[in-house]
Amino acid sequence: MAERANVLAALGLNPYSQSPGEEYMSEPMRTHFDKVLTAWSSQVQTELETTGNTYDLLPLTRRIRKSLLMLDHPVTDYGYCPSCGEQIGVRRLEQDPVAELCADCQMLVDMRTP
Ligand SMILES: [Zn+2]
Numbered sequence: 001m002a003e004r005a006n007v008l009a010a011l012g013l014n015p016y017s018q019s020p021g022e023e024y025m026s027e028p029m030r031t032h033f034d035k036v037l038t039a040w041s042s043q044v045q046t047e048l049e050t051t052g053n054t055y056d057l058l059p060l061t062r063r064i065r066k067s068l069l070m071l072d073h074p075v076t077d078y079g080y081c082p083s084c085g086e087q088i089g090v091r092r093l094e095q096d097p098v099a100e101l102c103a104d105c106q107m108l109v110d111m112r113t114p
Pocket residue numbers: 081082083084085086101102103104105106
C-alpha cells in the first residue's frame with residue numbers, strides 16, 4: 001500500500017496533548033482517536049465516491065472500520081502492538097490511525113518484505 005501523508009494533518013485536526021501522568025488510551029484519548037477515525041472515514045468515503053478508486057480505498061475503509069470497532073470496545077487492544085504488546089504510541093497513531101504494529105515491529109516486517 002502506498003505511503004500515506006500524516007492523516008491528522010490532512011484532516012486539519014490538532015494533535016492530542018497528553019496530560020502528565022495520563023494513562024495511555026484513556027477515555028479522552030480514545031475519544032480523540034474516535035474523532036480522527038470518523039473524520040478520516042467520511043473523507044475516504046467522499047474520495048471513494050468521487051474517484052471510484054475501490055482498489056485502494058475499499059481495503060482502507062475496512063481497516064478504518066475495524067479500528068473504530070476496536071476503539072468502541074475497551075476490552076480490545078486498540079493502540080497496542082499485537083506482536084510485542086507494547087504501546088503503538090499517540091504520535092504514530094495520529095500519523096496512521098490504522099497502524100497495527102509498533103514502529104519497531106513494523107520495521108522488522110518491512111525488512112523481511114523487500
Ligand atoms: Zn511491536
